[in-house]
Amino acid sequence: MSEITFYTNPMSRGRIARWMLEEVGAPYTEKVIQYGPDMKGTYLEINPMGKVPAIVHGEQVVTECAAICAYLADAFPDAGLAPAVDRRGAYYRWLFFAAGPVEQAVTNKSMQFTVADPQKQGMLGYGNFELTQDTLAKAVSGDGYVAGPEFTAADVYVGAQVSWGVQFGTMDKKPEFIAYAQRVTDRDAYRRATEKDDALVAAQA
Structure with missing residues (x-):
């Protein structure tokens, strides 16, 4: 193509x-x-x-x-960067968990929007921020990646969410998040991408 x-x-x-x-x-x-x-x-x-x-x-x-x-x-x-089709359960699960519940939970928290009623929390899709964050922390714990032992495209998206969240304070600095962010960003592709975007920012300053 x-x-x-x-x-x-x-x-x-x-x-x-x-x-x-x-x-x-x-x-x-x-x-x-x-x-x-x-x-x-x-x-x-x-x-x-x-x-x-x-x-x-x-x-x-x-x-x-x-x-x-x-x-x-x-x-x-x-x-x-994608597992075989018959092994994509966790890959799809966490890629779209980050795109849906995590994105919503972090955005709502940043805008100071909260729903205290446990029954109404069920209407949000993510429940509440703490539940969403704890679920994600468990998913990225250990020394592997979010969909298994190999780095995948899910780690690009989830890793960016976690890295930014820890860096800018929209997510708690949980040990699981810090270790995972370090793991997924310690890659040549990440460094190349960051250098290119940082150069664009500098050029626009």
């Missing part, structure tokens, strides 16, 4: 998608979209939500970081 076009901004979740692109080693052309009119202009043809990241690969348009991670793992199987 054709080269990937990567729409991003270094001050966004585009960092997750770039990390994944570096992991699979696929050639890509980046298009930096600035916040404001640029993101709400012709870019809406790519993503009607007017947010980054997005990738275009041939005729395929993929938005949402978890979806981009899963898509790239499948599109570039030689990178070995």
Whole structure:
């Protein structure tokens, strides 16, 4: 298939998608979209939500970081970032747990939105922040990765969530989180991606 076009901004979740692109080693052309009119202009043809990241690969348009991670793992199987189909239970479980309950729980906590009534908590999908955080901490405990002994695309997404959460204080600095974040970011692809995005930030300063 054709080269990937990567729409991003270094001050966004585009960092997750770039990390994944570096992991699979696929050639890509980046298009930096600035916040404001640029993101709400012709870019809406790519993503009607007017947010980054997005990738275009041939005729395929993929938005949402978890979806981009899963898509790239499948599109570039030689990178070995997705388990065999009959072993993808934990892979899908934790990839989408982070995209759903974790994302919602962290965002609501950051905005100081809480629901105290235990019965109403069941309507939230994630229950409450503490339950969600403790569940994730258990999933990343040990010395392996979230879907088993091998690093996968799920670790890119989950790892980014945990790393940012610990760094910016939106998640507790649990020992499990700190150790897992160190494990998943100690990779050449992560360092390459970070250097590229940090250079873009510096250039825009």
